[in-house]
Amino acid sequence: MHSQSSSVGLVTPQTAHFEAPLSLNSGAVLDGYDLVYETYGTLNADKSNAVLICHALSGNHHVAGFYPGQEKRPGWWDNIIGPGKPVDTDRFFVIGLNNLGGCHGSTGPSSLNPKTGKPYGASFPLVTVEDWVETQARLANRLGIVTFAAIMGGSLGGMQVLSWTIRHPQRVRHALVIASAPKLTAQNIAFNDVARQAILTDPDFHGGDFYAHGVVPRRGLRLARMLGHITYLSDDVMGEKFGRILKNDVFQFGYGVEFEVESYLRYQGDKFADSFDANTYLLMTKALDYFDPTHHQRTSLSEALKPATADFLVVSFTSDWRFAPSRSHEIVKALLDNDRRVSYAEITAAHGHDAFLMPDPHYHGLVRGYLNNVARGLEL
């Protein structure tokens, strides 16, 4: 075992192709699809040490390590996954994948439809959290993993974890649900809808088939990301980071970039618009809105979580107002009602929803402590 934490180093994505048709929640059927994924660490002989990482809105399969020549741009959760890190790849076999409908290699709206030879675009069906869990389970089958030591995710990723524990209780020993919610509130759906409207009303959107026109709805995607970004940060951290600082000392009395915060948001928006697919953004926000394990049975969350048998660690962050601690309390209460083993931590953090991606020592200490016991219990 490493005495110090380090990076998993160079990583290479892999692609799994699935031929068997997939019936989606919406009723649509996808004939076949690819899932791109990465793995870190080694799967042990009895295949008991696998940990699945579920990604959030803009995440992907590149969770840890780096690609050749990109040492300075590691995977999105590299600070928590690696040899000697809280999710210790010396003991666990960690899997990250790009969800179906994504835009980083898994089949999604920007992929070529084999039937037409053109990008799916608007014809790509909407997928739900439950559909993702189904595809993730198929990937697990492909890798020979029956039961995960743990499944872990933040935000929309946490919803996938919850869904796993309900749909495949026997396949999840431990569930780490971080900065998440059992379903979105009206306010949260409203933010998503404004973001979608920005994209849908961009003249370059072309009803989702912009690929054929050689354009992307950059303005819409950029606005969507700027709005999202505001909601992922707290008022305090924005104040601390930017305050009312002006790029030039005096007011320009115009509509150019004047305040630092404007500059920052535009930069974030531009960066995102260059790298993310607008249809995937729409699809991911819809998956967020639809997720509600109580919906179909018109039941309580406690009732919905009844099938779950996993042990849980639920974590929230004090300044997160998009997935507030009170939403995690709902999850915890439903788990207590079902006598599930659960621990809950509310991390004092300034960074709002984004805090779940930050290397806060207490937060990481908890994940480390929790997973140490998982490893001990499995004699890893």
Added chain:
Amino acid sequence: MIARSDFAAIAQWVTPNAKVLDLGCGDGSLLKYLAETRNIRGYGIEIADANVLACVEKNVNVIQMDLEAGLSGFESQSFDFVILSQTLQAMHHIEQLVAEILRVGKHGIVTIPNFGYWRHRLQVLGGHMPVSKDLPYQWYDTPNIHFCTFADFETFCRDHGVQMLERHIMCDGASVTVLPNLFGKLAVYRLERRAPD
């Protein structure tokens, strides 16, 4: 493991395999002790980060929250035992808390230090607030804001619809039977809600 002297006193009343909620569970030692000696299913409530981490590291279920906010996340009568171990004296809303303990728990187990212990009385007679091994704080830095004697607590119970089923009074780990309000340092009470008249 070395158990705090009140652990064994608490454990004697906890039935095997019971479902237990420990309010202000600290580092989870009591719950771990009860899991090992009584095979309980336990949860702790704790507010301090370091204690929450200690519980998680011990594999003790812990819910990080402020007890002062009440137990609204817990269903009535959903626990066999709700324990409040040497925490009462540091709480603001005692009446609400005791009511919540007996709403959520079929039984309450409450331990309190005795402000009326004879050495404490001597210190007050001498003109000073008590400071001792068990109450090591000065008046200005103590987290303990609601001191009582055993007699006071028992009066409180009588006046608040709380039935005292059993009590165990101790001084440095030994049982005290003679003049307990004078010679006892720590009391462990088993409580339940008195049926309305």
